[in-house]
Amino acid sequence: xxxxxxxxxxxxxxxxxxxxNDDVSLDIxxxxxxxxVGENGAGKSTLMNVLYGIHAPTxxxxxxxxxxxxxxxxxxxxxxxVGMVHQHFMLVPSFTVAQNIxxxxxxxxxxxxxxxxxxxxxxxALAEEYGLEVDPDAAxxxxxxxxxxxxxxxxxxxxxxxxxxxxxxTAVLTPQETxxxxxxxxxxxxxxxxxxxIITHKLxxxxxxxxxxxxxxxxxxxxxxxxxxxxxxxxxxxxxGRPMLYDKLEKTGTPGEVMIEVKDLTVRxxxxxxxxxxLSLSVRAGxxxxxxxxxxxxxxxxxxxxxxxxKAESGAVTICGHDATGLDPGAIRALGLAHVPEDRLSTGVxxxxxxxxxxxxxxxxxxxxxxxxxxxxTSTIERYAREIYEKFDIRxxxxxxxxxxxxxGNMQKVVIAREFSxxxxxxxxxxxxxxxxxxxxxxxxxxxxxxxxxxCAILLCSADLDEVFRLSDRIVTLYEGKITGxxxxxxxxxxxxxxxxxxxxxxxxxx
Amino acid sequence: MKKKRDWGYLGSLCISxxxxxxxxxxxxxxxxxxxxxxxxxxxxxxxxxxxHIGDFLEYAMVLCLTGLACVLGSRVGIFxxxxxxxxxxxxxxxxxxxxxxNGQSPWLAIPAAALAAMAVGAFYALIPGWLKVKVxxxxxxxxxxxxxxxxxLCQYLAKGPWKNPNKNMVAATAQxxxxxxxxxxxxxxxxxxxxxxxxxxxxxxxxxxQKTSTGYEMKLTGQNPRFAFFSGIKTDxxxxxxxxxxxxxxxxxxMFRVYGAEHLYRSSVSNQYYFEGLTVAMIARYDPVTxxxxxxxxxxxxIGAQGMxxxxxxxxxxxxxxxxxxxxxxxxxxxxxxxxxxxxxxxKARADxxxxxxxxxx
Numbered sequence: 103x104x105x106x107x108x109x110x111x112x113x114x115x116x117x118x119x120x121x122x123n124d125d126v127s128l129d130i131x132x133x134x135x136x137x138x139v140g141e142n143g144a145g146k147s148t149l150m151n152v153l154y155g156i157h158a159p160t161x162x163x164x165x166x167x168x169x170x171x172x173x174x175x176x177x178x179x180x181x182x183x184v185g186m187v188h189q190h191f192m193l194v195p196s197f198t199v200a201q202n203i204x205x206x207x208x209x210x211x212x213x214x215x216x217x218x219x220x221x222x223x224x225x226x227a228l229a230e231e232y233g234l235e236v237d238p239d240a241a242x243x244x245x246x247x248x249x250x251x252x253x254x255x256x257x258x259x260x261x262x263x264x265x266x267x268x269x270x271x272t273a274v275l276t277p278q279e280t281x282x283x284x285x286x287x288x289x290x291x292x293x294x295x296x297x298x299x300i301i302t303h304k305l306x307x308x309x310x311x312x313x314x315x316x317x318x319x320x321x322x323x324x325x326x327x328x329x330x331x332x333x334x335x336x337x338x339x340x341x342x343g344r345p346m347l348y349d350k351l352e353k354t355g356t357p358g359e360v361m362i363e364v365k366d367l368t369v370r371x372x373x374x375x376x377x378x379x380x381l382s383l384s385v386r387a388g389x390x391x392x393x394x395x396x397x398x399x400x401x402x403x404x405x406x407x408x409x410x411x412x413k414a415e416s417g418a419v420t421i422c423g424h425d426a427t428g429l430d431p432g433a434i435r436a437l438g439l440a441h442v443p444e445d446r447l448s449t450g451v452x453x454x455x456x457x458x459x460x461x462x463x464x465x466x467x468x469x470x471x472x473x474x475x476x477x478x479x480t481s482t483i484e485r486y487a488r489e490i491y492e493k494f495d496i497r498x499x500x501x502x503x504x505x506x507x508x509x510x511g512n513m514q515k516v517v518i519a520r521e522f523s524x525x526x527x528x529x530x531x532x533x534x535x536x537x538x539x540x541x542x543x544x545x546x547x548x549x550x551x552x553x554x555x556x557x558c559a560i561l562l563c564s565a566d567l568d569e570v571f572r573l574s575d576r577i578v579t580l581y582e583g584k585i586t587g588x589x590x591x592x593x594x595x596x597x598x599x600x601x602x603x604x605x606x607x608x609x610x611x612x613x
Numbered sequence: 614m615k616k617k618r619d620w621g622y623l624g625s626l627c628i629s630x631x632x633x634x635x636x637x638x639x640x641x642x643x644x645x646x647x648x649x650x651x652x653x654x655x656x657x658x659x660x661x662x663x664x665h666i667g668d669f670l671e672y673a674m675v676l677c678l679t680g681l682a683c684v685l686g687s688r689v690g691i692f693x694x695x696x697x698x699x700x701x702x703x704x705x706x707x708x709x710x711x712x713x714x715n716g717q718s719p720w721l722a723i724p725a726a727a728l729a730a731m732a733v734g735a736f737y738a739l740i741p742g743w744l745k746v747k748v749x750x751x752x753x754x755x756x757x758x759x760x761x762x763x764x765x766l767c768q769y770l771a772k773g774p775w776k777n778p779n780k781n782m783v784a785a786t787a788q789x790x791x792x793x794x795x796x797x798x799x800x801x802x803x804x805x806x807x808x809x810x811x812x813x814x815x816x817x818x819x820x821x822x823q824k825t826s827t828g829y830e831m832k833l834t835g836q837n838p839r840f841a842f843f844s845g846i847k848t849d850x851x852x853x854x855x856x857x858x859x860x861x862x863x864x865x866x867x868m869f870r871v872y873g874a875e876h877l878y879r880s881s882v883s884n885q886y887y888f889e890g891l892t893v894a895m896i897a898r899y900d901p902v903t904x905x906x907x908x909x910x911x912x913x914x915x916i917g918a919q920g921m922x923x924x925x926x927x928x929x930x931x932x933x934x935x936x937x938x939x940x941x942x943x944x945x946x947x948x949x950x951x952x953x954x955x956x957x958x959x960x961k962a963r964a965d966x967x968x969x970x971x972x973x974x975x
Contacts, residue, residue: 409843411842411843430842430845431842431843431844431845432845432846432847435844435845436845441843443843448837448839448840449840449843450840450843451837451840452833452836452837452840452841453837454836454837455833455836455837459829459832459833462829463833463840463841463844463845463846464844464845466826466830467826471826472826476825476826476827477824477825478824478825478826478829
């Protein structure tokens with residue numbers, strides 16, 4: 103057991119309604135770079151959070167350097183030599199680099215006063231030792247993301263980490279910064295015999311940096327391979343897996359006119375980076391266009407730009423033949439679009455408002471709900487809400503309770519019910535079944551296909567690939583804001599998986 | 614859309630008020646006063662004469678309107694702390710319009726003054742509203758700072774350009790033509806016909822907030838602005854409109870104070886009255902009907918405490934103590950309930966996991 107840095111023994115982790123880790127057993131060797139890959143929600147981060155002591159596993163045991171992690175807290179895990187760099191950095195923006203690094207274990211003068219000079223000295227020594235150059239006096243908020251990440255790594259090293267967990271470290275980095283990070287990883291592994299676990303979506307990175315790779319799907323570890331013996335193709339098919347067995351959905355009719363047209367659209371994300379890059383696509387009436395992409399490749403920004411939630415930088419969006427570029431969501435809805443947003447809690451519902459109020463939004467100005475155009479007809483509204491509530495089989499304690507009291511699946515049904523009942527010619531649907539139980543998934547899928555068969559143009563985006571495969575007539579893959587492939591009819595899932603992870607793009611560049 | 618009264622809230626409000634009186638009694642006793650006599654003096658201070666009843670009704674009107682102005686802002690997610698400045702500006706401008714129109718018919722002068730007061734209050738609330746909507750500047754900070762500016766500006770106007778011609782009057786504008794005064798309803802008290810106008814405004818505010826589709830849009834905007842925007846509501850416009858109406862109401866209160874009680878502008882038209890209204894709104898949890906009810910309660914306490922000071926020699930600060938303890942208890946109550954609820958939820962989640970685990974082992 104001496105060269106085993108981390109051992110998971112039958113670890114399971116259940117959250118209310120979800121089994122995030124399902125009986126995972128895994129050994130990670132000392133001095134190796136171990137990559138953990140899988141789709142969103144496959145349970146990678148959960149497993150690492152168990153290792154870092156954030157979650158106490160519902161079942162199973164975790165050993166770090168041969169010692170069992172019994173007290174499940176980050177403090178205990180850090181004590182056993184684990185360090186974790188989260189996707190969202192945990193730094194104090196206004197503090198200097200040195201202050202951030204020594205935080206929680208500050209050098210003191212006379213046991214009371216913070217010793218800034220010692221903090222600087224220690225930072226410089228540490229930076230020297232690991233070859234991670236930083237300016238100890240710079241305020242963290244002024245550093246680039248890549249340097250902030252470096253500060254995070256130094257922080258874990260300062261606390262004596264021998265096992266370093268990096269949760270999607272390259273998601274926020276430029277290609278050059280990624281290269282630098284990889285150089286750092288190789289150095290600490292070679293020279294300090296550290297163990298690095300890296301969570302990622304990008305398969306070529308796995309091949310570039312790791313010694314071994316573990317693939318997770320739906321909470322379970324489906325395989326561990328030596329990186330030298332796999333290629334992107336194999337990993338992609340392991341990740342995607344076999345499709346779940348559902349009843350076949352009957353699709354009828356032929357596609358009609360173009361209802362959604364996106365032309366040369368460029369959109370920036372919240373950080374000001376280009377998220378959607380001169381992208382063009384179109385969706386016809388009676389057609390479902392599915393977007394397959396790993397999270398963070400511009401699909402959210404694309405959908406937000408089409409629906410008016412985000413301003414596009416350039417390019418044009420046409421909905422039902424009308425120019426919709428730069429309009430607000432209200433105006434775009436008036437053109438005939440309804441929208442199921444990807445995040446139901448922040449965008450799809452008002453948690454404190456009643457189910458009735460949530461079902462009514464968007465049509466509350468309709469004549470039938472208002473006397474004299476302004477006085478709400480409470481009883482008509484309540485009757486309408488109850489009707490929709492029953493039609494969409496929403497289960498809860500009635501229409502009078504706040505939506506926040508419903509379960510996730512039923513909350514999603516409220517969103518679906520409201521948006522689908524507009525009978526709009528265009529639907530934009532993001533993550534329709536995220537966190538929804540199997541029965542409800544089937545129901546929601548049927549609703550989507552019903553609308554399609556009635557001639558609605560549907561733009562669908564989901565992190566669940568099986569869902570995209572099942573519902574779409576046509577699939578485009580997005581990678582770093584660009585379309586990397588388009589698939590109709592019979593297509594190979596492995597090929598789609600490859601395009602999603604930038605595989606094809608690299609090949610194209612090579613040829 | 615909720616019809617049931619929130620009994621838990623009413624219960625804890627009653628307990629809080631009772632507790633406040635008990636604590637007030639302890640403090641009175643410690644300070645060497647008889648609590649029984651003091652509270653008796655308080656009751657008679659509010660109810661013993663028609664004049665006192667008139668005074669507390671007038672003060673209830675002020676609390677109710679300012680409280681509703683605050684509720685209006687909070688309904689769309691804005692905490693308008695700047696009502697005091699909006700009120701003062703409304704008072705001074707409303708008054709000066711009356712002075713300028715001296716000699717005209719009251720039917721012209723009073724509506725003109727009301728409109729001017731509302732306009733200036735609305736404009737003064739629009740500034741922080743616009744900053745909030747367009748540049749995301751925190752409205753609490755801007756409104757607080759604008760209060761100071763408004764108070765100083767009003768002082769300047771009352772001492773400078775709009776000064777009372779009488780040399781003995783410092784920091785006051787000229788007195789209004791008595792024809793413009795709101796008719797006093799109870800002689801000797803501050804109560805005037807302004808309370809009728811106030812009742813109309815109160816009703817309208819309540820009606821718009823609770824019964825119309827505009828009120829519905831306001832509510833959604835305040836609860837989750839992103840959701841409201843997503844579902845097609847023009848959230849920026851609604852926030853600005855609410856801020857303006859809130860400011861206009863405060864301006865109108867200032868004008869009511871001048872035309873109903875003071876008859877000229879001086880700083881006593883408002884002694885931090887907006888903040889007392891805001892307190893009432895907070896205790897009422899921004900529910901308009903509760904604001905109306907609580908306005909009366911706190912007006913009785915305040916006027917009663919003044920009477921108590923005169924007749925029993927007890928400092929009227931006891932009113933502030935009682936008010937503060939009520940706030941304190943109400944805040945603690947929601948905290949206690951929240952932590953109880955969170956504990957129950959955690960317990961339930963743990964039980965769920967255990968049950969799932971057992972099922973998966975079967």
